[in-house]
Amino acid sequence: MIHSIGLSTALxxxxxxxxxxxxxxxxxKSLRNTPFLWVGPAAAGHLKPPAQIMGQGNNxxxxxxxxxxxxxxxxxxxxxxxxxxxxxxxSWDGSHYGExxxxxxxxxxxxxxxxxxxx
Numbered sequence: 001m002i003h004s005i006g007l008s009t010a011l012x013x014x015x016x017x018x019x020x021x022x023x024x025x026x027x028x029k030s031l032r033n034t035p036f037l038w039v040g041p042a043a044a045g046h047l048k049p050p051a052q053i054m055g056q057g058n059n060x061x062x063x064x065x066x067x068x069x070x071x072x073x074x075x076x077x078x079x080x081x082x083x084x085x086x087x088x089x090x091s092w093d094g095s096h097y098g099e100x101x102x103x104x105x106x107x108x109x110x111x112x113x114x115x116x117x118x119x
Contacts, residue, residue: 001027001034002109003077006041010055011064017071024075035116037109038072038079040065042086042097056095058087080108 003023009015020038027034044058054060061083069079082105091097 001036002039003036004039004041006061006064011041011060013064013067013071016064016068020072020075020077024077036072036075036077037112038068038077039105039109040069040079040081040083042082042095042101043084043089045086045089045091045095045097047091048095078112080112 001023003020005016005019024036027036041061041064044053044056044061048057065081065083069081072079085104085108086097086101089097089101
């Protein structure tokens with residue numbers, strides 16, 4: 001299970017942790033060994049529009065990243081943080097990074113998947 005929640009919840013980490021708990025409960029009911037990866041949000045980028053900096057800027061994203069990583073870890077989820085990887089990447093709107101970043105993110109997740117035991 002690869003899971004992430006970010007801007008859609010206005011960076012509300014309590015919503016993110018509730019979502020983690022819901023998915024973990026579903027996995028527990030299936031009685032299967034389900035590996036979980038929590039993927040943190042990307043950085044806001046230096047081109048984020050000024051009107052969005054307070055709620056979606058790097059300070060807000062960093063605190064959300066740290067808090068959700070702690071919550072995910074306490075639930076036994078593995079964590080992949082995207083913040084540091086995207087902090088200096090260029091973006092036309094400060095949120096969407098394009099093919100190069102998407103490719104690195106995908107390769108990182110594929111590497112995580114390749115480490116999992118086969119069943």
